[in-house]
Amino acid sequence: MNCIVCIKQVPDAAEVKINPETNTLIREGVPSMINPFDVNAIEAAVQIREKLGGKVTVITMGPPQADAALREAVSMGADEGILISDKAFAGSDTWATSYTLSKAISKIGFDIILCGKQAIDGDTAQVGPEVAEFLDIPHVAFVKKIEEISEKSLVVHRHMDDGYDVVETPVPVLLTVTREINVPRLPSLKGKMAAKKAVIGKMDFAAIGAEEGKVGLKGSPTQVQNIFAPPVKGNRRMLEGPIEEQIKTLVDELRRLQCV
Amino acid sequence: MRIVIDKDKCTACGACIGSCPVSAIAMKDDKAVIDDFCNFCKACINACPEGAILEIKDEEAAPAADLSAYKGVWVFAEQREGKLVSVGLELLGEGRKLAEIRKAELCAVLLGATEAEAKELIAWGADKVYHAADPMLEKFNDEPYSQIFSLLINQYKPEIVLAGASALGRSFFPRVACKVNTGLTADCTALGIQEETGHLLQIRPAFGGNIMATILCPNDRPQMATVRPKVMKKGEYDAGRKGEIIKVPVSGLVSKTKVVEIVQESAEGIVNLHDVEVIVSGGRGLTDPKGFEMLKELAALLGGAVGASRAAVDEGWIPYRHQVGQTGKTVGPKIYIACGISGAVQHLVGMQSSDIIIAINKNPDAAIFSVATYGIVGDVYEVVPMLISKIKEVKG
Numbered sequence: 001m002n003c004i005v006c007i008k009q010v011p012d013a014a015e016v017k018i019n020p021e022t023n024t025l026i027r028e029g030v031p032s033m034i035n036p037f038d039v040n041a042i043e044a045a046v047q048i049r050e051k052l053g054g055k056v057t058v059i060t061m062g063p064p065q066a067d068a069a070l071r072e073a074v075s076m077g078a079d080e081g082i083l084i085s086d087k088a089f090a091g092s093d094t095w096a097t098s099y100t101l102s103k104a105i106s107k108i109g110f111d112i113i114l115c116g117k118q119a120i121d122g123d124t125a126q127v128g129p130e131v132a133e134f135l136d137i138p139h140v141a142f143v144k145k146i147e148e149i150s151e152k153s154l155v156v157h158r159h160m161d162d163g164y165d166v167v168e169t170p171v172p173v174l175l176t177v178t179r180e181i182n183v184p185r186l187p188s189l190k191g192k193m194a195a196k197k198a199v200i201g202k203m204d205f206a207a208i209g210a211e212e213g214k215v216g217l218k219g220s221p222t223q224v225q226n227i228f229a230p231p232v233k234g235n236r237r238m239l240e241g242p243i244e245e246q247i248k249t250l251v252d253e254l255r256r257l258q259c260v
Numbered sequence: 261m262r263i264v265i266d267k268d269k270c271t272a273c274g275a276c277i278g279s280c281p282v283s284a285i286a287m288k289d290d291k292a293v294i295d296d297f298c299n300f301c302k303a304c305i306n307a308c309p310e311g312a313i314l315e316i317k318d319e320e321a322a323p324a325a326d327l328s329a330y331k332g333v334w335v336f337a338e339q340r341e342g343k344l345v346s347v348g349l350e351l352l353g354e355g356r357k358l359a360e361i362r363k364a365e366l367c368a369v370l371l372g373a374t375e376a377e378a379k380e381l382i383a384w385g386a387d388k389v390y391h392a393a394d395p396m397l398e399k400f401n402d403e404p405y406s407q408i409f410s411l412l413i414n415q416y417k418p419e420i421v422l423a424g425a426s427a428l429g430r431s432f433f434p435r436v437a438c439k440v441n442t443g444l445t446a447d448c449t450a451l452g453i454q455e456e457t458g459h460l461l462q463i464r465p466a467f468g469g470n471i472m473a474t475i476l477c478p479n480d481r482p483q484m485a486t487v488r489p490k491v492m493k494k495g496e497y498d499a500g501r502k503g504e505i506i507k508v509p510v511s512g513l514v515s516k517t518k519v520v521e522i523v524q525e526s527a528e529g530i531v532n533l534h535d536v537e538v539i540v541s542g543g544r545g546l547t548d549p550k551g552f553e554m555l556k557e558l559a560a561l562l563g564g565a566v567g568a569s570r571a572a573v574d575e576g577w578i579p580y581r582h583q584v585g586q587t588g589k590t591v592g593p594k595i596y597i598a599c600g601i602s603g604a605v606q607h608l609v610g611m612q613s614s615d616i617i618i619a620i621n622k623n624p625d626a627a628i629f630s631v632a633t634y635g636i637v638g639d640v641y642e643v644v645p646m647l648i649s650k651i652k653e654v655k656g
């Protein structure tokens with residue numbers, strides 16, 4: 001069973017501070033990490049290989065620095081990493097990102113594709129299903145459990161707002177996974193050594209065989225018109241005085257808001 | 261389009277670096293430089309006090325199709341086990357406003373369910389309901405849903421198409437957008453129409469609500485967006501409203517996936533955090549799973565639900581679906597009560613867009629107080645029981 005895992009390098013939120021005046025993130029000099037949900041996708045793929053054999057290939061579309069994310073994936077047990085990188089890909093929205101990834105993926109070949117449920121920078125959760133559509137294969141989004149898996153088919157639990165659905169799907173398929181699916185292992189010493197030595201494959205615009213005008217900013221139907229800070233909400237205050245008084249103030253406020 | 265820095269004007273003040281949501285700007289040899297991470301959001305252009313950052317436009321891309329051929333506002337009316345889901349009705353309320361500005365009709369698309377639900381949609385404000393009833397559409401499968409929806413779009417050419425940003429909408433709408441070759445904006449919290457052009461302004465939070473972005477889809481139609489549940493208001497319900505139900509012929513649908521079982525968990529105690537106006541969350545400060553019993557009682561009194569920090573989930577005190585934050589749910593209720601939560605940035609990004617935040621923590625320096633509308637410094641085991649009894653008292 002050959003798995004491809006799509007990962008994205010995102011800024012490490014643990015290092016991000018909030019500017020209390022503008023209520024926006026201070027992102028200066030923030031290091032990068034693998035999108036947390038993609039770490040679960042890597043673990044899921046490694047577990048599939050442990051069960052059924054095959055290979056785990058991790059891919060990312062991003063700038064050259066994203067090489068580090070691929071190496072980290074190798075340290076967690078992935079067999080190889082491929083960096084999909086080209087100036088032409090800059091400024092891609094989810095449509096252009098998915099198109100680019102699907103082109104690369106069809107060159108690589110696969111049985112199962114795994115994605116994180118969403119990337120924590122853009123929070124769109126669109127790239128997985130869109131990649132599946134471009135490749136004309138089924139997908140199951142928000143998978144929280146793989147109940148059964150064989151060479152030909154899977155039974156998975158799909159998270160829904162009111163519970164979950166048990167879904168049966170044939171292979172090939174694309175899954176997007178939530179954090180509930182597993183507890184990712186820490187990189188082993190052997191894994192870290194492998195990561196250092198790993199040869200990271202590279203694919204550029206020419207290598208994936210993409211069409212001009214479908215990648216990068218030009219290939220993106222959506223455009224960011226502007227970015228602004230969210231309106232700052234109300235006044236902040238610490239309640240003071242005896243606890244009874246504070247509780248009273250609070251309950252009065254809750255009544256005013258018609259919550260009590 | 262390109263964003264360039266005028267090296268002569270750049271004073272290396274660094275204002276642009278902090279403004280960049282994707283950390284694509286760095287200082288090299290005392291001048292700002294933009295790297296390949298740039299997604300052309302233009303935030304730095306406004307941030308630069310020297311006017312040293314410029315947008316260079318390429319020749320305007322020609323629209324892929326005749327945009328004026330697309331008319332009408334469409335809303336996907338989600339159903340689950342035959343019942344209409346609230347977010348679809350909320351979208352009809354919002355869709356009506358957009359339809360009025362565009363002087364167009366408001367239509368609902370119902371897949372599965374019965375004529376009774378189609379009639380309900382008219383009462384909730386739809387002028388027309390496209391209803392596709394087929395055993396294949398009763399349960400949600402991505403492929404048949406996206407096949408039929410994209411066929412309808414190609415046939416009737418709506419200008420704006422909205423779905424709820426529910427698990428279901430976020431799963432199949434991306435496929436629809438790909439099939440009809442247009443853009444899709446995820447999880448919008450506000451919509452508007454740009455006066456000069458008539459384009460749909462799609463406003464959404466990014467980076468866990470720390471910044472807001474306005475997204476446009478200028479050259480393609482329809483303009484598609486998923487919209488966060490509970491932010492739009494339902495319209496007036498009028499059982500006497502007239503509308504048209506159009507039965508959509510269904511044939512040749514295929515689904516490779518198959519739903520073998522639907523497990524609803526919304527029974528006792530488990531509520532969808534996106535569906536409530538009050539969330540009472542607990543963190544490691546509860547020191548014991550029993551603390552959540554107390555929070556449940558408080559939540560029940562306020563008609564709300566219980567949330568948690570990741571630390572509390574990791575301790576095994578409460579299941580993951582209650583987790584709020586970067587790797588849990590992003591919520592924005594009317595009232596968020598944080599009990600024994602320190603306020604790590606990963607938690608804050610999941611809840612700081614709540615209207616009112618009440619924080620209870622025994623450490624006066626806890627970061628949670630920096631976002632709190634009301635802060636109480638105290639022991640949760642003292643404060644929460646007092647709060648509960650006071651609320652009971654006023655409720656009588």
Ligand SMILES: Cc1cc2nc3c(=O)[nH]c(=O)nc-3n(C[C@H](O)[C@H](O)[C@H](O)COP(=O)(O)OP(=O)(O)OC[C@H]3O[C@@H](n4cnc5c(N)ncnc54)[C@H](O)[C@@H]3O)c2cc1C
Pocket residue numbers: 014036542543544545546547568569570571572583584585586587588589599600601602603604605606607610620621622623626638639640641
């Ligand atoms: C990649 C990544 C993703 C993450 N995602 C999330 C996420 O989605 N959601 C999330 O919440 N976290 C997330 N975290 C974890 C986050 O960094 C914090 O570790 C976590 O939020 C801390 O939880 P806490 O506030 O409950 O615990 P702590 O930080 O331990 O805080 C406990 C607080 O309780 C107070 N306290 C103790 N006893 C009492 C008492 N008797 N009465 C009143 N107050 C008391 C203490 O003063 C303290 O402020 C993530 C971390 C990483 C690295």
Ligand SMILES: Nc1ncnc2c1ncn2[C@@H]1O[C@H](COP(=O)(O)O)[C@@H](O)[C@H]1O
Pocket residue numbers: 006007008035037038041059060061062094097101114115116117118119120122123124125126127128
């Ligand atoms: N640039 C990228 N390269 C590889 N995979 C990506 C990229 N962007 C998104 N993905 C995958 O798609 C998932 C959803 O991302 P998003 O739609 O951006 O929220 C992520 O968890 C990744 O698995």
